[in-house]
Amino acid sequence: MNKSFRHLLFAVCLIALSFAVIGCGSSGEGEQPKETLVFADAGWDSIRFHNDVARLIVENGFGYQTDVIPGSTPATFTGLRNGDIDIYMEAWKQNIIETYQEGIEKGEIVEVSVNFDDNAQGLYVPTFVIEGDPARGIEPMAPELEYVEDLPEYWELFKDPEQPSKGRIYGSIPGWAADEILHQKYETYGLDETYNYFRPGSDTALAAAISTASEEGKPFVGYYWEPTWISGKYDITLLKEEEYSDEKWNNGYACEWPGTDVTIVVNSSVHEKAPEVVDFLENYKTSSKLTAEALAFMQDNDAGTEDAAKWFLQEREDVWTSWVSEEVAQKVKESL
Known part of the structure; x- marks a missing residue:
């Protein structure tokens, strides 16, 4: 075997060995790729x-x-x-x-x-609906509104633009677990007699409804929750319900949402x-x-x-x- 051929063979072997070492090193002994x-x-x-x-x-x-x-x-x-x-x-x-x-x-x-x-979560109104906002020239619209069960007295304030013979409650988002609970509450409290339950198509649509009402000083009642940017930016009030109990919750969700x-x-x-x-x-x-x-x-x-x-x-x-x-x-x- 001539000298040049031996050098070539040695170089090929060295390269092959290098790849083998690199391959072993990259996988690591016993090391598995992370999930x-x-x-x-x-x-x-x-x-x-x-x-x-x-x-x-x-x-x-x-x-x-x-x-x-x-x-x-x-x-x-x-x-x-x-x-x-x-x-x-x-x-x-x-x-x-x-x-x-x-x-x-x-x-x-x-x-x-x-x-x-x-x-927190439940039915909210802009606080000016209850208390007014003197700085914006807004008079109280429903000064006695405190509980969800008070809403039938004020259905005309929250008229449904598509069916003015009833008020409109903005519900939760279709597919959310809260939607099923809130709709049952709507029926349990008898709100279906004076209000339509309107499901916004997304949380963005629901936020737009409450933010527009808040900016324009118009009445709104609907589902919301905290924490959100809405609760951070606007003054909104959660309507009260009876104190939570398992018995009431299991009977049509007839009480406040549990913490x-x-x-x-x-x-x-x-x-x-x-x-x-x-x-x-x-x-x-x-x-x-x-x-x-x-x-x-x-x-x-x-x-x-x-x-x-x-x-x-x-x-x-x-x-x-x-x-x-x-x-x-x-x-x-x-x-x-």
């Missing part, structure tokens, strides 16, 4: 905001890929239970209590944290495939106030939920850095 973690988007901005906060931390701090599956509350929660969805950042558990408890009892899902618990823990829930498989992410989610805790601040940022700056999530991570390090290790926090900061 893609799927979040639920049940259709409102606050869950999308919390999704994006968590996704930025999970992707940049822990190195996982993430995805989102949108849908109604029943559809996404079913997806969580059967494993198509991994993480639910904002489960209003009282609205879905039967399927929620069933999922836990069957070991399909695990509640890992309470995201926030200082929330509810808005929880973070994961499919039971996440403990095995992403234990460090579960540890992070167990520490994830905010409040209605913090959430409303982010939603107001979106409204004031015409920003999306990812923009709001980045703003939150930059402005509120005092909050989120306590959820993760210093090493993870540093990786997230460097990614912003």
Whole structure:
């Protein structure tokens, strides 16, 4: 074998060996590729905001890929239970209590944290409807309106433009668990005799209705909830109902909405495939106030939920850095 051929053969062997070493090194001994973690988007901005906060931390701090599956509350929660969805950042558990408890009892899902618990929902009116607004020259329109059961006395104030012989109550969004509850309340209180129940096509349409009425000083009565940018920007009043009791709630929802823990829930498989992410989610805790601040940022700056999530991570390090290790926090900061 001549000398030049031996050199060529040696070079070929060296290259082959290099590729073999690189291949072994890239896979790592026993190392498996990380799972893609799927979040639920049940259709409102606050869950999308919390999704994006968590996704930025999970992707940049822990190195996982993430995805989102949108849908109604029943559809996404079913997806969580059967494993198509991994993480639910904002489960209003009282609205879905039967399927929620069933999922836990069957070991399909695990509640890992309470995201926030200082929330409210029900039928709201702009406060000027009751109290007036002297600065805007608005006289009180319904000074005695205090309870949902007072509404039949004021149906003419809230006339339905499409059927003026009745008032209009703006209901919840089709597909939301709250819609079924609110419509039953509407019947339980006998409001169907004097009001039509109008379902807006989206949360955007519902927000537009209440914000337009608030800006123009016109009467409005409809479903809303807190935290939202609406509750942060406008003065609105929740109409009272009788104090909550299980008996009344189970008999046509004839009482106030129960206070509810808005929880973070994961499919039971996440403990095995992403234990460090579960540890992070167990520490994830905010409040209605913090959430409303982010939603107001979106409204004031015409920003999306990812923009709001980045703003939150930059402005509120005092909050989120306590959820993760210093090493993870540093990786997230460097990614912003």
